[in-house]
Amino acid sequence: MSQELAPRLDPRAIEPERYRAWQDGGYFHVPASAVLEDGRDPYVIVIPPPNVTAVLHMGHGLNNTVQDVLIRWRRMQGRAAVWVPGTDHAGIATQNVVERQLGAEGLHRDDLGREKFVDRVWDFVNETGPVILDQLKAIGASCDWERTRFTLDPELSNAVREVFVHLYEKGLVYRGEYIINWCPRCLTALSNEEAEGQETAGSLWHLRYPLAQESWGAAETAYEAARAAAEEAAAGTDGTAAGHGAAAVGVGRFDDGRWYVTVSTTRPETMLGDTGVAVHPEDERYRALVGAEIELPLTGRRIPVVADEYVDPAFGAGMVKVTPAHDVNDFEIAGRTDLEILDVMNPDATMNDAVPTGFRGADRFEARKRVLAALEDDELLAGREEHTHSVPHCYRCDTVVEPRLSDQWFVRMKPLAEPALEAARDGTITFTPPHWKRVYEHWMENIRDWCISRQLWWGHRIPVWYCACGETIVTREDPDACPSCGATDLEQDPDVLDTWFSSQLWPFSVFGWPEKTDDLEAFYPGHAMVTAPEILFFWVARMIMMGYEFQGEAPFTQIYLHGTVRDAQGRKMSKSLGNGIDPLDVVNRFGADAMRYTIVSQCAVGTDISLDHEDVEAAFANGRNFANKIWNAGRFALLSLGDDPVRSAEDIEADLELEDRWILTRTAAAGRAATAALERFRLHEAAEGLYHFFWGEVCDWYLELVKGRLGSEVDPASREAARATLVAVLDRAFRLLHPIVPFVTSELWARLPWPEDTERPSDLIVAPWPDGSDGFEDLAAQETMAEVQALVSEVRRLRKEYGIPEGERIVVHVTGAPSELIAALSGQSVALERLARIGGVEPAPGEGIGAHAVLASGAELFVPLEGVIDIEREAGRLRDEVERVDKQLHATRGRLSNEKFTQNAPDEVVRKERDKAAQLEEQGAKLRDKLAGLEAGGS
């Protein structure tokens, strides 16, 4: 069978077949009975459900590889490991995609109407929805596919309904008028999290608002007070006042004697909706102005000056125009000071009938131009300055969000946040990396109510009905008639819920809640939550709150936040930048194992993954090479082992030789290290540790040492010990590597010969995890082996250094070595010959011309060179070398002793020259030593 193995790993030839075998073998699925009846310890991860419309990208590759490593590892530990897959209906995102499709056909969603539009989205989703899940299979994701869920499945929609009604009945869901983030393109409200601030270079305009004539007296008083304050500040008696602001004079007088105040804004068009101007109540400058009347330009409306603590006296002139319908803070000021609320913009952000005729119908940016032009004509524009500030944009379509007064549904978050906050504080929930805990706490402590209604058609319809009689009906079952007046023509709220309202229920809705299911009992709560920090607030925090509210405990206890996938320039991979890498392309070219290893080996806690999209081959070379190395080591071992059964390593312990005892010891250590690393989510540490164990110890040393013992001409005891050890080591190594590189390890493991009296697990995927805790340990063998390795390395180095021909076998004299080492060396003649062409080891001092080296233990090596190399030639070469170095040294010293050089040349150059001199000196000394060694015994 071993002949079938190709000399090069061809992932395409093994991976799909392997995956099918696992799936057909039912290894991914765990029934609830495994926990409830067989008493197995569950381990549960729910996938961060990708959007149904999504196509697999590297971010998914990272996220799901990490989850799969954890799940496979826990499964091997014997846990009832369940990884629940599924997709998210992704309200805005999906609706946008379908609307774009319609747009291409020249249609708008209104042309279809709600029902037909939703049908159309369903068609689209049913067609393309499962694509990303199939793609996950290609990277080896061992999800429990029988449990695949979609957030719009009937059961999950049922959970949404239950939660909404429950929270409503508890008073935690309410309807209210508030300033929300409105996307004029998507025509829907957004949550605060969905409105992303982007630093934008804009302008800050200073506007003059004329005061009504009866307020001119107050204006003059305020003017005097402000002037006085400004002078005092300018005097700067305490040195701080001048810079402290509050020095500006926000009151002034036109040439014709009328008075005005100065306000500033980044959105001048909103002035049409101003209903007041606010000053700080303790601002001495403007105290007289409170209660004054302003004649709002362009509108002819009169608006009052009010006092509110929100105003920062140090910013600008210390006066704020108040637009309650279009700014959160202004809305709140209005609430406190009883200002009128005047909505001047329509949903699509065009000016409405509340504004003067010249501005109606204009979109907000056009309105801005017109307002500015009009103000300028009236000499009301006091100035403009560059102003960079954060402007909220729609996270889906990147349109500038408009704050807008609106009637929406909200969730009162504070009460829900309390247990979720406590869980982080008391350590019930842990964060990796730990600093996210504080970020989480800070957000939870300052949590604000959550706007959950969306003016979309795709999503969970809000379960609220309105009756003409004024009754609002919120029920679990669709109502037939109004409970208060009996009317049957009820109207359901047209809005749907924020996508995250359903995904926050994911950890228990996937198990059938609100039904009391066995799955729920067996698999809730889960364990690890693996995701990106970006959705900590969107999703993770809310899942925790919902977990406490509806299940009484957190949905998971470990939050692992991995980094972001970036390109070689450190930019986030994204479709728009075109710097992405297609995971499936990587799988096709190099294999899933290569991709997984490359990702995991970079997956250090708290760091991003960087992959060069311009040189994909180089980016994944490490993983590809390693997978191939595993393949070839296995291929060689299988070829050498033959098909005969082996004995178990324990069974044959008395016959084990030094390298056997050493590699078994190292294998147990590798198991312990990998286990410790995985327990702490240190995936990169686990990967690199196993890489060096396998490549650097198993391949580079053990296989080389043991080669000579596998042939038929070898003493059977030694051969069987070697075979047993090799099988034991590879068995454990494949197990340890399996979570990271599942395909190549399984393929090889399945072909390993096996001890006849030992039961063989049905598949590597469920082979018990060798954590090394009860492993073989022989520290003396480890120590002796380290010396053997050091000796071989020294001899190899000396061979290179003296140019000893490849074919020349050399004799090595060892003195001052521990007796174990001498004994070991004498038993290693075949291996030493192979490893360093050592023809023999003499436990005696050497004589004559030769090369010396000292090992860590203090043992001294002597390699005779007489008759091995041409001494005279080597000496001649050395003399030339010495001469060359001396010449350079002389020149360097010359420069350094030249004062003109040392004084005039840049310090750095002089320093480099000094370093060079020191280096040359050292080099010369070494060469002379070596030369002396050669000349000592000879000529």
Place this chain on the structure above:
RNA sequence: GGUCGCUUAGCUCAGCUGGUAGAGCGCUACGUUCACAUCGUAGAUGUCGCAGGUUCGAGUCCUGCAGCGACCACCA
């Protein structure tokens, strides 16, 4: 504005509780010893951002500075 993080070999980055600097890729030389050239052997390369401090000892702890980045926030 607040909070947090980063600055280590040519590149991308590890380095957890302080003890003589690491990996991968790249680079140099040699190598067709029958698992692997997606390989082997040997090798070069770092005042660990700057300046102080604590310590017997600091890349690792503390302070300040500089540069970069992230997140949060209502400064009009």
